[in-house]
Amino acid sequence: MKVLVAVKRVVDYNVKVRPKADGTDVDTANVKMSINPFCEIAVEEAVRLKEKGVVSEIVAVSMGSKQCQEQIRTALALGADRGILVETDAELQPLAVAKCLKAIVDKEEPQMVILGKQSIDGDNNQTGQMLGALTGMGQGTFASEVAVDGDAVKVTREIDGGLQTVELKLPAIVTTDLRLNEPRYASLPNIMKAKKKPLDTTSPDELGVDITPRTKTLKVEPPAERQAGVKVADVAELVEKLKNEAKVI
Amino acid sequence: MSILVIAEHDNAELKGATLNTIAAAKAVGGDIAVLVAGAGCAAVAEAAAKVDGVSKVLLADNAAYEHQLAENVAKLVADLGKDYSHILAPATTTGKNMLPRAAALLDVQPISDIVSVESADTFKRPIYAGNVIATVQSSDAVKVISVRTTGFDAVAAEGGSAAVESVGIADDAAVSSFVGEELAKSDRPELTAASVVISGGRGMQNGDNFEMLYKLADKLGAAVGASRAAVDAGFVPNDMQVGQTGKIVAPDLYIAVGISGAIQHLAGMKDSKVIVAINKDEEAPIFSVADYGLVADLFEAVPELEAKL
Numbered sequence: 001m002k003v004l005v006a007v008k009r010v011v012d013y014n015v016k017v018r019p020k021a022d023g024t025d026v027d028t029a030n031v032k033m034s035i036n037p038f039c040e041i042a043v044e045e046a047v048r049l050k051e052k053g054v055v056s057e058i059v060a061v062s063m064g065s066k067q068c069q070e071q072i073r074t075a076l077a078l079g080a081d082r083g084i085l086v087e088t089d090a091e092l093q094p095l096a097v098a099k100c101l102k103a104i105v106d107k108e109e110p111q112m113v114i115l116g117k118q119s120i121d122g123d124n125n126q127t128g129q130m131l132g133a134l135t136g137m138g139q140g141t142f143a144s145e146v147a148v149d150g151d152a153v154k155v156t157r158e159i160d161g162g163l164q165t166v167e168l169k170l171p172a173i174v175t176t177d178l179r180l181n182e183p184r185y186a187s188l189p190n191i192m193k194a195k196k197k198p199l200d201t202t203s204p205d206e207l208g209v210d211i212t213p214r215t216k217t218l219k220v221e222p223p224a225e226r227q228a229g230v231k232v233a234d235v236a237e238l239v240e241k242l243k244n245e246a247k248v249i
Numbered sequence: 250m251s252i253l254v255i256a257e258h259d260n261a262e263l264k265g266a267t268l269n270t271i272a273a274a275k276a277v278g279g280d281i282a283v284l285v286a287g288a289g290c291a292a293v294a295e296a297a298a299k300v301d302g303v304s305k306v307l308l309a310d311n312a313a314y315e316h317q318l319a320e321n322v323a324k325l326v327a328d329l330g331k332d333y334s335h336i337l338a339p340a341t342t343t344g345k346n347m348l349p350r351a352a353a354l355l356d357v358q359p360i361s362d363i364v365s366v367e368s369a370d371t372f373k374r375p376i377y378a379g380n381v382i383a384t385v386q387s388s389d390a391v392k393v394i395s396v397r398t399t400g401f402d403a404v405a406a407e408g409g410s411a412a413v414e415s416v417g418i419a420d421d422a423a424v425s426s427f428v429g430e431e432l433a434k435s436d437r438p439e440l441t442a443a444s445v446v447i448s449g450g451r452g453m454q455n456g457d458n459f460e461m462l463y464k465l466a467d468k469l470g471a472a473v474g475a476s477r478a479a480v481d482a483g484f485v486p487n488d489m490q491v492g493q494t495g496k497i498v499a500p501d502l503y504i505a506v507g508i509s510g511a512i513q514h515l516a517g518m519k520d521s522k523v524i525v526a527i528n529k530d531e532e533a534p535i536f537s538v539a540d541y542g543l544v545a546d547l548f549e550a551v552p553e554l555e556a557k558l
Contacts (some may be wrong), residue, residue, distance in 0.1 A: 010541050013513075016380060016512065017377045017380055017381060018380075018381075019381050022354035026376075026377065026381055035549070036336045042343070054260070055361060063533070068500065074288075083321070087359075092359050094349070094358065094359075095352075095353065095356075095357070095358040096320060098353060102417070115477035116282070117370055118459060118494075119264065120376055120377070120378060121376065122376055123361065123362065123375065123377070123378070123493070124349075124359075124361045124465070125345050125349070125361055126352075126359055126361060127349075129319065129345075129346065129347075129349035129350040129353070130324075130349045130352065130353035131349075131351075131353075132319070132320070132322060133349075133350040133351070133352075133353035133354045134348075134353055136422070136424070137322055137424060138422070138425035139319055139320065139346070139350065139425070140425075141345070141346045142342060142346070152416070155341070156427060156488060157342075157343045157346075158488070159343070159430070159488075160342045160343070160441075160496070161339050161430075161432040161488060162430065162431050162432040162486065162487060162488050163430060163431045163432075164316075164427070164429075164430040164431075165427075165428040165429050165430065166318065166425050166427055167425065167426050167427065167428050168425045168429060169423075169424045169425070177494070178477070178494055179480075179487060189395070196401050200404050208340055214357065214358035214387065214388055214389050215358050215385045215386060215387045215388065216386045216388065217383050217384070217385050217386065218371065218384045218385065218386055219383070219384040220376075220381050220382065220383045220384075221381070221382050221384075222380070222381065222382070223375065223379060223381070223519075226519055226524075226535060226537075226538045226541070228537045228542075229539055229540035229542065229544070230540075230542070231531075231539060231541075231542045231544060232542065232543050233288075234545070235543065235545075235550055235553040235554050235557060238525065238541055238543050238554065238555065239557045239558065240542055240553065242502070242523070242525070246523045246540065246541070248445070248501050248502040248523050249445070249469060249502065249523065249558065
């Protein structure tokens with residue numbers, strides 16, 4: 001079966017971002033960019049399913065500026081077969097991304113769409129669920145285990161109290177949690193091979209999707225700074241401070 | 250303004266997260282209706298009707314909603330919600346799973362994890378693991394919002410007397426089914442609702458050593474959490490994880506034991522009132538946010554702390 005994997009280009013998770021001085025946006029100039037960690041897990045899961053013989057083709061999709069090609073090439077180096085870039089320099093919100101993905105799903109007809117559960121920049125945790133609504137497919141969000149069984153997939157999900165398992169009819173949507181797998185590193189030969197794999201470019205216009213933003217960011221600012229407190233000498237002093245100064249115990 | 254709040258529950262009791270979400274709804278202002286969707290959940294609807302500030306409770310009691318599968322509940326929420334100006338749900342895993350699906354059915358861009366209400370269409374929410382706070386304004390007709398429960402003080406669970414109305418809709422999308430669940434059992438308070446939280450990190454060295462934290466927690470009536478490092482190392486189950494990808498907590502007292510304080514972890518606990526760090530590495534980043542830091546070997550400090558309480 002065919003699997004579609006969505007990958008996002010984001011500021012690398014090790015970078016501590018700062019808002020611009022005028023508060024209009026986050027400063028991303030000259031900042032290291034990477035594939036979103038949850039998306040990397042999605043690619044890895046698709047590749048593992050291919051290695052098990054369950055999946056025959058993996059299509060990696062990304063949306064945004066021309067530079068998103070780098071993240072698609074990363075996915076190709078990790079084992080995806082071909083890429084699709086939906087190129088636009090306009091701001092893309094999750095609803096618009098889900099609509100573009102829906103258009104691609106209609107065309108490619110994958111049996112499964114795997115996405116990360118959230119991107120580490122917007123922290124929205126929405127796109128997979130919204131694609132589920134638009135396509136009418138079942139959704140297995142926050143997956144820590146995925147098992148395809150005939151025309152259904154069993155997904156173990158991380159929920160607040162522990163784990164929950166649901167069964168979804170295929171085609172279905174899966175969004176990955178951190179514990180689903182440990183992504184591999186791309187080897188140099190695979191990176192070279194990835195350069196020759198096909199990568200098609202399209203646009204929201206060509207897909208017939210209106211990407212007009214529905215929300216407007218009025219301001220971004222740093223959170224209230226927490227001041228470092230005091231170091232205490234020993235446990236006795238700690239207990240004394242918690243009782244008499246902070247009055248929390 | 251009319252607001253629909255989606256209740257968090259387990260068919261038997263109304264969860265505290267609902268009370269924080271109703272507080273956010275009050276900040277928006279307007280009539281507040283609460284939707285209880287489940288199976289055999291009449292007691293939950295009764296509890297919701299008693300909550301301060303609730304004007305109406307909608308009860309959708311049907312087998313299709315028993316495990317609150319997103320496919321079924323989202324359709325219900327979208328059907329009912331189109332007549333409201335706001336739809337709010339707590340940003341729990343249940344809320345995060347269902348709400349964006351309902352929003353897409355309504356052709357609306359949802360707003361996740363708000364920590365404050367600036368006006369009826371403007372909200373603040375953390376992005377980039379809590380390193381940036383964004384103020385966002387929605388132009389959609391229906392505002393679909395998930396609420397970070399630690400951002401709002403819970404409303405009183407008593408004092409209201411709303412009417413309970415039954416909802417006749419029973420949609421089963423029939424694309425998903427519940428297979429089973431495995432819930433971690435604990436007598437301690439729930440992590441996100443506890444007033445004291447003690448968390449252990451990689452410094453705990455193994456799962457058995459968490460026993461020390463449990464003993465301390467029992468003395469303080471605290472919940473026990475963990476860093477991602479401790480979860481990934483298999484010391485404790487992942488529903489104990491505090492952080493960007495785990496639970497967000499904001500207790501009165503947070504005690505971090507053997508936790509270095511990675512950005513990911515800080516995103517889940519830095520709004521705690523008082524933070525205590527116990528770590529033998531005095532350069533650990535956790536000390537830059539801790540109100541009280543103790544540079545010591547946790548294997549000596551924790552039992553001593555327990556003895557002195």
